[in-house]
Each structure stands twice: as C-alpha cells, then as structure tokens.
Amino acid sequence: MSTVLDLRNVSIVRNGRAILDSVTFQADSDQRWVILGANGAGKTTMLRVAAAQIHPSEGEAIVLGQRLGEVNVFELRTRIGFASSALANQIPNSESVLNAVMTASYGVTGRWKEFYDSVDERRARRVLGEWQLADFEERPFGTLSDGERKRVQIARSIMTDPEMLLLDEPVASLDIASRELTLKLIGGYAQSSVAPAMLMVTHHLEEIPAGFTHALLLQDGKILAKGEIGSTITSESISEAFRFPLKVSYQGGRFQAVAA
Numbered sequence: 001m002s003t004v005l006d007l008r009n010v011s012i013v014r015n016g017r018a019i020l021d022s023v024t025f026q027a028d029s030d031q032r033w034v035i036l037g038a039n040g041a042g043k044t045t046m047l048r049v050a051a052a053q054i055h056p057s058e059g060e061a062i063v064l065g066q067r068l069g070e071v072n073v074f075e076l077r078t079r080i081g082f083a084s085s086a087l088a089n090q091i092p093n094s095e096s097v098l099n100a101v102m103t104a105s106y107g108v109t110g111r112w113k114e115f116y117d118s119v120d121e122r123r124a125r126r127v128l129g130e131w132q133l134a135d136f137e138e139r140p141f142g143t144l145s146d147g148e149r150k151r152v153q154i155a156r157s158i159m160t161d162p163e164m165l166l167l168d169e170p171v172a173s174l175d176i177a178s179r180e181l182t183l184k185l186i187g188g189y190a191q192s193s194v195a196p197a198m199l200m201v202t203h204h205l206e207e208i209p210a211g212f213t214h215a216l217l218l219q220d221g222k223i224l225a226k227g228e229i230g231s232t233i234t235s236e237s238i239s240e241a242f243r244f245p246l247k248v249s250y251q252g253g254r255f256q257a258v259a260a
Contacts (some may be wrong), residue, residue: 002029003048003062004147004164004197010059012045019045021221022059027214028118029163032190032198034208037218043201044084046218047166050199051082060166064163081157081196085167088149093142097133098124100141100152104159124159131155131185147178151185158189167200171207183209205233205248205255217241235260 005027012020020042025034035043046120048054049061052073061068066076091100102124128134131151136144141152150170155163170186171179190211191193202208208215209227215232217224218241225237238257245260 002065003027003076004029004064005199006060006062007046007049007056008060008062010049010061011055012042012049012054013057018221020049020056022153023221023223025216025226027164027197027199029197031214032195032212033200033214033216034199034212035199035216035218036203036205036238036241037224038201040220041218041241042221043218044168045221047082047084047168047199047201051080051166052076052165053082078191079163081160081162081165082168083150083153083157083166083170085153085172087153087156091141091152093140094139095141097128097141097144097152098137101127101156101159104156115246127155127159130189132181145178147174147182150174150178150182153232154182154186161196163196167198168200169201169203171202177208183207187211205238205257208233208255210253 003026007023007025010020010023011018013017037043052063052068055068061241064079102120105120128137131154133151133155171182187209190198190209212229215229216226217237224241225232233248235246238248239246246257247260
C-alpha cells in the first residue's frame with residue numbers, strides 16, 4: 001500500500017473566492033473514494049488537482065509521489081486515468097470507438113500519424129470487451145448513446161493501466177438502464193485485483209457503486225467529513241452537506257437518501 005494523493009492545506013482561489021479552502025486529504029493505493037457534496041462544493045476542482053490539471057494557490061499537492069510545481073505534469077498525467085464529460089467533447093465524432101480508446105496510449109484524442117503496435121490494439125480490444133463495448137469498436141464515436149460514450153471514456157482512462165483512476169460524475173444524465181449497467185461495471189472493476197486507487201465524484205448516493213471503501217464530504221470548498229464509507233455517510237452528515245434534512249438508508253449494497 002502506498003499514498004497516491006496527498007493534499008496538504010490546499011486552497012484554490014479564483015477571483016478572490018476559495019473554491020477549495022485548506023483541504024488536507026490522503027488517498028492510498030488500496031482505497032476507493034467517493035467525493036460527495038452539493039453543486040459548487042469543490043468536488044470537480046479537487047479532482048482536477050488530483051489529475052495534475054491545476055496547481056494549488058496555497059498548500060502542497062503531492063500526486064503519485066510527485067509535488068505539483070516541481071514535476072513535469074505532462075509525464076505525470078500519463079500515470080493517471082481521468083474520465084469526464086470534458087473529455088468526450090474532445091473526441092472527434094468521426095473517430096472509431098477502437099481508436100478513441102487506443103489513442104490514450106499517446107495521450108491524444110484523435111488518431112493522426114501515431115504508430116500503434118499489435119499490443120496496443122489487443123489491449124484496447126480487451127478493455128472494450130470488459131466495458132461491454134466490443135460490438136461497437138468500428139462505430140463512430142458520435143453515433144453512440146450517452147451511456148456508451150460514458151463507458152468509452154472510462155475504457156479510455158484505464159487503457160494505460162493508470163496508478164490512479166479519477167471519475168467525474170460517470171453516470172450523470174444517464175437513463176436507469178444505462179446508469180445501472182455502468183455502475184455495475186464500475187463496481188466490478190473497483191473490487192478487482194487489478195484496479196488502481198479510485199476517486200469518484202457524484203451528487204447522488206444511489207450512484208455510489210459497490211466496492212467503494214471511503215467517502216469524503218465537501219461543503220463550500222472545505223472538508224466536512226471523511227473516512228470509511230459506512231461511518232461517514234449518515235443521515236446527519238449528508239443532511240449537513242446538502243443543507244436539507246435527509247434520511248440515509250443502505251440496502252442491497254447501495255445507499256439511498258430521501259427527504260426526512
């Protein structure tokens with residue numbers, strides 16, 4: 001076990017406002033974290049720090065043993081898998097699903113003149129199969145449903161065997177069937193022996209997959225609670241995080257929240 005993310009009093013300030021405010025947090029290689037909070041709580045910003053996309057305004061961020069500000073972030077990012085809706089907007093609609101995943105080997109989102117050997121293609125096909133996308137490999141990315149696009153993003157993010165996997169709202173806006181399939185696949189992956197450390201952002205308790213071990217609650221850029229998932233996600237903590245009285249339950253391996 002090793003520490004993959006170490007944030008020490010990290011603040012992100014934009015236009016005089018602290019989006020993250022003195023956040024201290026550690027994630028280890030054998031942990032699966034869900035990051036919860038209302039809109040504007042700082043969840044995605046925290047994930048972008050972990051992805052080495054932005055630097056702290058104050059404090060220290062150590063990602064995979066490398067301190068941001070003292071490391072080549074382009075090299076560091078090759079060790080991190082990051083799936084977000086912003087990525088989907090960068091993949092050309094005409095790109096085949098196979099190429100959309102395989103190009104992650106070079107850190108690009110559209111195939112041009114890169115050379116790929118047979119091992120890249122075999123790995124891409126294997127990953128597509130694991131995420132139930134094998135039948136779509138020749139389909140243009142732009143013809144996929146929202147759920148299929150989300151799974152392509154995740155498949156692409158694990159193509160390079162990352163040491164840390166970051167998922168930013170991986171089932172947002174999906175219909176029930178697509179959501180449940182994607183959550184089932186994420187949960188299975190989270191519980192597998194090959195999975196790296198994982199951090200996933202969501203607004204909804206029912207979107208927490210099986211296999212996630214820890215939870216972090218953010219409110220107004222500050223950590224409200226953190227720890228093992230069962231003791232951190234409670235009616236009291238979730239009500240406080242969302243500033244609304246909620247009753248939390250756990251059934252069939254999934255959390256739920258309803259108005260109290």
